[in-house]
Amino acid sequence: MPELPEVETIKRDLAKLLAGKKIFNISTNTPKQIRPSLKTVKKNIIGKKIKGVKRRAKLLLIFLEDNLVLGVHLKMTGQLFFKKNTEPKNKHQRAVITLSEGKELRFNDLRKFGYLQLIKGKKELDSTLEKYGPEPFLDLDFVYFKKLLTSTSRAIKIVLMDQSKISGIGNIYANDALFLARVNPAKPANKITAGKAKKLYNSIHQVLKAGIRFRGASDQSYLDALGQKGSYQDHFLTYKRAGEKCFNCGAKIKRIKLGGRGTFYCPICQK
DNA sequence: AGTCGCCTGGTA
DNA sequence: TACCAGGCGACT
Known part of the structure; x- marks a missing residue:
């Protein structure tokens, strides 16, 4: 979960x-x-x-x-x-x-x-x-993030989800952060411009903050310590929205596989 | 860097 | 019946 x-x-x-x-x-x-x-x-x-x-x-x-x-x-x-x-x-x-x-x-x-x-x-x-990378709300600074992206040609979504590089981002929030920043999940990390990197850096914080504000995403089995649902699933931007309209341009959200995981993005907005 | 295994269950 | 699922470590 x-x-x-x-x-x-x-x-x-x-x-x-x-x-x-x-x-x-x-x-x-x-x-x-x-x-x-x-x-x-x-x-x-x-x-x-x-x-x-x-x-x-x-x-x-x-x-x-x-x-x-x-x-x-x-x-x-x-x-x-x-x-x-x-x-x-x-x-x-x-x-x-x-x-x-x-x-x-x-x-x-x-x-x-x-x-x-x-x-x-x-x-x-x-x-x-020691195996964990920096925490988004503590020590993940932009200088590190920028350097991380230029250091590899792996797909950006794979990099975001790599716990040894950045802690805490999984499939839901990786998809949504990439949408907010208008970055294609399959784009090699080292092909991302400095401007886009900054946008993505901010988007990561934005979606994680939203997730916390809504007390998490109860899409399948997640419940909090008192057995209550969160509500971020009502605010998914791309995750699980294959075939539905992009909130930005109205095109159909596409689903592909990346690193064996379901990956959702808008083929028009996310280049 | 990419794929498989770990497990069980829901859904097309 | 086949494929899918908020993760991650061990394999090629």
């Missing part, structure tokens, strides 16, 4: 909901999704208090006492729900962390691509996060 705006929405909610809660237990029916193992995670986190919640790229980071961090990656269909232990469980529930005050943190994941990962200590945290 989730790209930067969706994970950010969950993070902001969980930061409030989880602060100060104590972990009583963790259980799973899909041990493959618990790293390094259920046994190790259990041994380390039971009895620990939750200190805070952060996000790096599309990875959620739940900070515990004793320099422990529980990383959660939702991949395509993961959900993280904060619920009362009396509420009915989801059909695709994969793991549960029971908390103080009769609360639970529930990890649902239809396709089982996501995972929970125990990270011990600062060194391990650093090595876990």
Whole structure:
């Protein structure tokens, strides 16, 4: 599911909901999704208090006492729900962390691509996060962005979605940012002019901000920590709009494949 | 740089 | 029946 705006929405909610809660237990029916193992995670986190919640790229980071961090990656269909232990469980529930005050943190994941990962200590945290490129709202500056584009002939959309180059952009927001900037998704990154690069840089921030404002895109399985839908799906510019009219020129939005992913763009506006 | 695998389910 | 799906790591 989730790209930067969706994970950010969950993070902001969980930061409030989880602060100060104590972990009583963790259980799973899909041990493959618990790293390094259920046994190790259990041994380390039971009895620990939750200190805070952060996000790096599309990875959620739940900070515990004793320099422990529980990383959660939702991949395509993961959900993280904060619920009362009396509420009915989801059909695709994969793991549960029971908390103080009769609360639970529930990890649902239809396709089982996501995972929970125990990270011990600062060194391990650093090595876990070192693969990620700059954050759009923190340290992604235009000088870096411009240089990144001139450094490769890969299709610009592939570059935008490369987490080692820029963090947090996935398929939905890549498509929409490219539309806003009027850049063709298949265009080699190093063929993009400085002016267009600036436009694209601004568009990335614009679509991610919109995503956060609408609390994410609930197109398929994404729901926030309380099980509520976001509404960015009502504001898609190109994503999933193949055959529909371009909001700028009225031409038909086209769908192609790029890097194996569905790619949507206006063939008239995006050159 | 491009393709495949991981999984399950919805839809044409 | 075939193809599609907010991701990403391991392969060529």
